Amino acid sequence: MFTSTERIKPDAQTIALYLENVLSHKYQIPTFQRDVVWEKENVKKLWDSIYKFYPLGSILVWKTNTKLESHREIGGIKLADNFHSHEYQYILDGQQRTTFLLTSIYGNKIANKKNFNPTLYIDLTIELTNVTDDISYAKRFLFWDEIDDRDGQIQANTGKKKPLQR
Template sequence: MFTYADSIKPDGHSITTYLENLLAKRYQIPTFQRDVVWEKENVKKLWDSIYKFYPLGSILIWKTNTKLESHREIGGIKFADDFNSNEYQYILDGQQRTTSLLTSIYGGNIAKNGNFNPTLYIDLTIELTDATDDTSYAKRFLFWDEIDDRNGQLKANISKKKRYEGKLIVSLIDIIKNYVEIERNLHALGYGDFENPYMQQLRRIREALYNYKISFIELRGIEVAEVCQIFERINQAGKPLIPHSAGQLRKKIIFSTRSTKKLENPLPFMG
């Protein structure tokens, strides 16, 4: 029996599980969402919070049998073809974080950022100075343009390029896919002791990737009008999820639903 307690339910998934589900097309991002605002500094701070196991805001998921127009890709990564389902899972709040997490690990491209590579790397040599260290993250988490020395032309990057070539700067995707090999490299370099700070850094980021729980709030059995009201209430003290009022949002959802139905049941050509 479906009850009110079932309509709004908290949940949690690891980063790797969430992104795997996203790539498996188990979530969709409706097109009425606001544009992604992606900034290097904010992405690094996001990962620093995860690295420290600080809590993040919840991702809001609407589970419904209503089909909406959805984005076919996020961060340049194709993840949702047009398909029919008995239940859709729409990401209503959390698109920014989702884009940052997905592109940090799987690469892709960011709109309005040209050929910039959003893949994120971690420098295993950068340690936390203390529990309140709020600056080292900028050197710990790096993008490729902060590592590539362009054959020695960028002097500021020469030492980082050497650490990258020496296997001391590694990508997040490599930690997921090639963790054992990275461990072996550290052993071969003489850093294999369990208490070695480089090994500790490696274990810590791996633990975050697999054990940090992203908080989800799932809405189920809730109609459009109530979804809009939830939007409005959870954002009263903060920045709106999208640059529209609740009334405009409702119109957009209804229009999206109607547009989808038109595509599914096109009228015969009466030329």
């Protein structure tokens, strides 16, 4: 029999490896988890922490041989419907961060936020004003509806309301 210290242990992963594992259907979201509730401001602050090399907090994954009812999507990414295994991994804490890390990078839709495009854009010309700068992130990290590149000025996208043509 394992003691609790033998069973619970941290596992340091890069964000890229973690998201790769999400995309390869390694994790499931149990049905008792709440829906996505984060707003734009939360997403920007998450990316500001990454930008400043601050810790993001932990993501709690429960490894078990118990199969639970689970959601089939995270950030619009369909998880395997026929998820059969001898070991299951459920995200118990960190669903909001996982959803917005995934959708900020890869795009997609979030089930209960139909009119929200979670793709995030970064303006690297916005510099930190000092070591305790907690306001520049709002101009550095932008969602599409906050961008209008008229004359190189960032303004509310009230005129176009459509993505840039590439």
